[in-house]
Each structure stands twice: as structure tokens, then as C-alpha cells.
Amino acid sequence: MKRSLRRALWAGAVVAVTVAAVPVTTAFGAGTVTTTFTKAQDWGTGHETRVTVTNGSSATVTTWRIEFDLPSGTTISSAWDADVTSSGNHYVAVKKSWAGGLAPGASFSWGYNGSGAYKAPLNCTINGAACGGGTTPPTTTPPTTTPPTTTPPTTPPPTTPPPTTPPPNTGGKKVVGYFAEWGVYARNYHVKNIQTSGSAAKLTHILYAFGNTTGGRCSIGDSYADYEKAYTAADSVDGVADTWDQPLRGSFNQLRKLKQLNPHLKVIWSFGGWTWSGGFTQAAQNPAAFAESCYNLVEDPRWSDVFDGIDVDWEYPNACGLSCDTSGPNAFKNVISALRSKFGSNALVTAAITADGSNGGKIDATDYAGAIGNLNWLMPMTYDYFGAFNAQGPTAPHSPLTSYTGIPQQGFNSDAAIQKLKSKGVPASKLLLGIGFYGRGWTGVTQAAPGGSATGAAPGTYEAGIEDYKVLKNTCPATGTIAGTAYAKCGSNWWSYDTPSTINGKMTYANNQGLGGAFFWELSGDTSNGELIGAIKGGLG
Structure with a gap:
């Protein structure tokens, strides 16, 4: 999967007041x-x-x-x-x-x-x-x-969910970023870049994307990128080159080195994504067998020390993504339960889910609240709401924080998704807010404000209609904001994306809502000095 492909995510805006614990x-x-x-x-x-x-x-x-x-x-x-x-x-x-x-x-x-x-x-x-x-x-x-009158140090702070093994980080807030395995090719983004950009010190968790689910089993996504590619001294995290007879190479070995330099850092292997979610339908028919296959892969002796758990990126249970799933509202809950039973209480088990907050939308199709007891946290993908997959427009920000007058679809905004999940019984502290490190854009646009018509997708470096923040900040600087995010018109192209300033506002929202932190797609979209991840960490406090 490439998360740059459309992820059909997708409420009202009731803001709960957070009270100090x-x-x-x-x-x-x-x-x-x-x-x-x-x-x-x-x-x-x-x-x-x-x-x-x-x-x-x-x-x-x-x-x-x-x-x-x-x-x-x-x-x-x-x-x-x-x-x-x-x-x-x-x-x-x-x-x-x-x-x-x-x-x-x-x-x-x-x-x-x-x-x-x-x-x-x-x-x-x-x-x-x-x-x-x-x-x-x-x-x-x-x-x-006698427990003290403040939170015992062995338990997570009040604003975080109650995982068995809480990660150490300032304020207890999670800063979770995706590393795309295919980024080592055309993007030339490697694990070393996480260190040199200063991002490793700001992250609490890395999600390695993606493992495959073909046949209802966990399997390797790209063996060359994962564990075969040899790194030179110049490209290696610690400046030491791989050898031909080394038992583990590739990104897995580089992640091992990154963790050695950053002992606080946890790495979670994410399975599925847009392209490989079809396998979850078969997995739901025998969750125990699926969980067994995943455990055997994640805990393979060659790299068992690299990974601290598993992430499920099923797009979408009992709904349609690249393919349609009809396994029922309990399928997701059953798969997560099997994974927790197999991996045990000390492993991290997480999930990226739809952020469709519309009435009768994708959140309503699955019992996410029923699964939350076996999950450390949930990540509603609060981006990709709008984009040039609707080639004629109307132009709209792809990651609005709130609703706004003229929004093309009610319920397609971050707050709508958060409020819907909370209303169903998902605790705020087990929800992370999603941020995109990229923009979505149209061309053939004459109107600067959102809501204009277009003729198609704006040109992008790797794919039409999408571009990294590190590029857009220079080629099409933001000229306005709407619904807590930014937009810009450059010539006939119109783009929406988050900036350090809008991310700061979103982190204020996350804090006010008592959310467990934030996550983002994905690391290579940030600047070489980690502007966006710095805004996330700084905003969460």
C-alpha cells in the first residue's frame, strides 16, 4: 500500500472539557x-x-x-x-x-x-x-x-491509556510515526534519516509499514528492503557497514541500531494498509491461525528484538476500501482479541482505523469500542478526507480539524471522528490524532478559497495530486487557513496541508480532548531537520 492512495476515512463537534486528574x-x-x-x-x-x-x-x-x-x-x-x-x-x-x-x-x-x-x-x-x-x-x-496521592511512577500518566508497558516520554504523550519500507528506493529515505533529522529523539514509537496479509496470514512485504539490503558505512545509522555474511541486514538491522542509540524508542510492525487489507477478510475466518502466523513472523529469532508489537491497518472491516469486506461488525474485535491472546499482555497491539465520522459511515460499521480493551491505542486516520480522487473538486482541505461552512461531506473532519469514537465508549486516552506530512492538490483551479472547481490532480513528485510538506513549503507556501489546517493557491494549482503552526493548533486540541498523543504518515515527508515532528512534540508538551 501507499498511503498516498486514497484512504476512505471519515462527525458534529462536541468538545469535552478535560479536567486535571x-x-x-x-x-x-x-x-x-x-x-x-x-x-x-x-x-x-x-x-x-x-x-x-x-x-x-x-x-x-x-x-x-x-x-x-x-x-x-x-x-x-x-x-x-x-x-x-x-x-x-x-x-x-x-x-x-x-x-x-x-x-x-x-x-x-x-x-x-x-x-x-x-x-x-x-x-x-x-x-x-x-x-x-x-x-x-x-x-x-x-x-x-502505600500508593502516593499522585500517579504512581510505574503507571502511565492520567492522560495516557492504560497499556501494560507504557512508553517513557515527556508528559506520557505518544508521538508515533510511520516508516514506509518502500521509501528506501526512489525517496532515498532510510532509517539513518530518522536519526540525523533529530526525529528519533522526538518519537516514542515507529510503525514499520507494511507487512502483507495475503491468504489470511502475516507475511513479509519486501524482503530486500526489510532484511536483505546491504548498507554502506555512510548510509548506516551507526557508521558501520554491513558485511556479506551478516545474519540480518536491511531496514530491520538499521532499526535495531536506531533503538540502541535511542533506548526509549519502540518499533511496531504494521500489517495491511490500503493494498494489503484484503487478506484480513480471510484472517477473520480463523483469527487464531492468523494471530499464530503473525506472532511467528514478528518474533522470528532473526529480528525479535527489533519489534515491540504489532499494528493492524485494516482498510476497512465490514466496509469497502480497495476491496469490500463483509465479515461483520465483530470481525475486527475477534482478530484483535486473537492477537492479544497470542502476543500476551506485554506486547503492544495497536490499530489504524477509519476516521469516517458521518452518520452510518465506516466507524459505525465495526465494533471498535468492543476491541479497545485488547488494544494499547487506536489511530483514526484523520486525513485524506478530500482530494483529487474527486478530479473536478470542489477543493477542500484533506485534513480538516473541524467542520466548516461549505464542507463537501458532513462528518469528514477530525473532531467528528474523535467525538463519535468517544461516544461509542472508546476512551479519549486511547485515541491518537492523525497528521499528514503531505498535501493534496488540484490543478485548473481559479478560486483561491476552498470550494472551487478543478480539472484534475496537481502534479506531484511521485504521484499526481499529492506532495510532501518539505516540497510544498517552498514551492507553494500556505496563504490561508480553514478548519484548523492550511491551504495555498499557486498558479492554477491548489493545495492543502498542515504546517508547524496548524499542527500546533491540532496538538492543543489533542491536549484539550485528553487524547493519548498523535501519529503521522509518514517520516520522509518532513524536512531534513524535522520541522513537523518538532511541532507535534512541542505542541503535546
Whole structure:
């Protein structure tokens, strides 16, 4: 796949007010096993709560069970990373089957979205021991195991989702960027460029795109680029040339070297994409076999240390992309569940999904909320809404943050997608905002403002109708903004794209919404000194 091909992504704009997290200790029991409830968000009509179980004992805790009541007017509407049942206002949360034992000193977080304003739970017990329901630990609790009144350092900050292994980065926000395997050819963009541009230090995660899914199995996308291509000393991350008898070469070996220079960096292997999503339909018929094949490939001994997990880029479950899928609304959830079961609780399992926020659109076709408990995060692809795939126009920004008067399709904007996913029960902290490091453009345009007619796609370096930011910033500088993104008319060509300034605004939105961070397609579109990724990291704080 080339993400420069159209990705049919695709709501209203209700903005939730993010409230600073207020930890409320409500459960101490089972010796030194502790539980804290943290208000992550409260927007009046609803709230998001994070619950952390900490094992302060010297033995592994193999299971845990939390029981509590919620005050009148507060109910749980959805939960993730724990199995939650209820009877009236009484709730029981137990450990997920995929979550391993809790080692001494370790913590595990799960969470829920609730209706009504946040209220601290009552009558809480963990593994049968009374919690007391207070906001301070009992005096009998050993000081070394008492959770602090702020977020424990072993758990992710309140603005991030509750993954088993949270990545270390400033503020807990994720900065995730795609590396396209084919970029090593015509684009001459290599893993070394991630280091020399300064981008490696700003990234938390790299998504390596793409592995294939043909036949409902994970398979290599391009063996030469992936692990066969020999790098010279000049092109290698660490200045050391590959040898002819080296067991691993190519981008995989370069990523290994990049991680050695940047120990904080995680790499996730992404499968599917526009071209290779057809294989997911067969994968959905036997998710366990698909997961087995993926695990065997990602954990191949030759490169198992390179990858920290798997990403699913299925375009689109129970809907149409390059081909149409009719596997039903539960197919995606079932595939993700199988992957989590096979990869275990410590691996990262993520997904890039549609950003179609229209009524009855692609988000509505699949139970994304049902899968969120087995995912570390979701990435709605909030770009490619509009472009010269509609050759006659009207001209429109391909990545609008919000709706605007005259938008060609309602629900085709970033905020619409975010709000729809949140309304379905996906926690904000498990959503990343998508940014395109490229523009989309038309030619034959006479009107400078959006909404003009066109005759076709504007010329592009690699493909008509699309161009990298690093090119457009010089050849067609932005002259206006609309709906939180930029546009420009140069001669008869009209382009829309994000700039450092508009990205800063989008990151403000992400922070205000309590999102887990941002991701982008893809690294080679940025300048040689990483202007755009710098704006993402700087904006997230």
C-alpha cells in the first residue's frame, strides 16, 4: 500500500472539557495489594476513570477481583482492560484472561467511561478485603506500599491509556510515526534519516509499514528492503557497514541500531494498509491461525528484538476500501482479541482505523469500542478526507480539524471522528490524532478559497495530486487557513496541508480532548531537520 492512495476515512463537534486528574485512593486490601481510582476526565454528563492495581507484596498476584458501588446518578457505560459486570449499582471487575500475573512491585491499570459526573466509588473491596471507602490509606498500611496521592511512577500518566508497558516520554504523550519500507528506493529515505533529522529523539514509537496479509496470514512485504539490503558505512545509522555474511541486514538491522542509540524508542510492525487489507477478510475466518502466523513472523529469532508489537491497518472491516469486506461488525474485535491472546499482555497491539465520522459511515460499521480493551491505542486516520480522487473538486482541505461552512461531506473532519469514537465508549486516552506530512492538490483551479472547481490532480513528485510538506513549503507556501489546517493557491494549482503552526493548533486540541498523543504518515515527508515532528512534540508538551 501507499498511503498516498486514497484512504476512505471519515462527525458534529462536541468538545469535552478535560479536567486535571484527581487521584482518589479507595481500596486497600489483600495485605499489600492496593487499588486507586483516578478521575482522568469529567465533562459533566460523563467521565473517564482509571483504576490501578499495585502489588506491594513479595509474591506474584495471579488474580484480582475488585467490588465496589457507585453513588446514585453514576453508572459505567464501557470498560477496558478488565472484565466488568454489574448488578444495579454494584460492580465487579476481574483480571482479563490475557493479563499475566502481577509481579511484586508491578502495577496494572484498567479503566472505564461512566455517565454523569465523576463520583468516587463506595464499599470497595479487593480480593475480599474491605477498602474502607476513604480517601486516605489506613494507618496499618505499610508506608513502603502505600500508593502516593499522585500517579504512581510505574503507571502511565492520567492522560495516557492504560497499556501494560507504557512508553517513557515527556508528559506520557505518544508521538508515533510511520516508516514506509518502500521509501528506501526512489525517496532515498532510510532509517539513518530518522536519526540525523533529530526525529528519533522526538518519537516514542515507529510503525514499520507494511507487512502483507495475503491468504489470511502475516507475511513479509519486501524482503530486500526489510532484511536483505546491504548498507554502506555512510548510509548506516551507526557508521558501520554491513558485511556479506551478516545474519540480518536491511531496514530491520538499521532499526535495531536506531533503538540502541535511542533506548526509549519502540518499533511496531504494521500489517495491511490500503493494498494489503484484503487478506484480513480471510484472517477473520480463523483469527487464531492468523494471530499464530503473525506472532511467528514478528518474533522470528532473526529480528525479535527489533519489534515491540504489532499494528493492524485494516482498510476497512465490514466496509469497502480497495476491496469490500463483509465479515461483520465483530470481525475486527475477534482478530484483535486473537492477537492479544497470542502476543500476551506485554506486547503492544495497536490499530489504524477509519476516521469516517458521518452518520452510518465506516466507524459505525465495526465494533471498535468492543476491541479497545485488547488494544494499547487506536489511530483514526484523520486525513485524506478530500482530494483529487474527486478530479473536478470542489477543493477542500484533506485534513480538516473541524467542520466548516461549505464542507463537501458532513462528518469528514477530525473532531467528528474523535467525538463519535468517544461516544461509542472508546476512551479519549486511547485515541491518537492523525497528521499528514503531505498535501493534496488540484490543478485548473481559479478560486483561491476552498470550494472551487478543478480539472484534475496537481502534479506531484511521485504521484499526481499529492506532495510532501518539505516540497510544498517552498514551492507553494500556505496563504490561508480553514478548519484548523492550511491551504495555498499557486498558479492554477491548489493545495492543502498542515504546517508547524496548524499542527500546533491540532496538538492543543489533542491536549484539550485528553487524547493519548498523535501519529503521522509518514517520516520522509518532513524536512531534513524535522520541522513537523518538532511541532507535534512541542505542541503535546
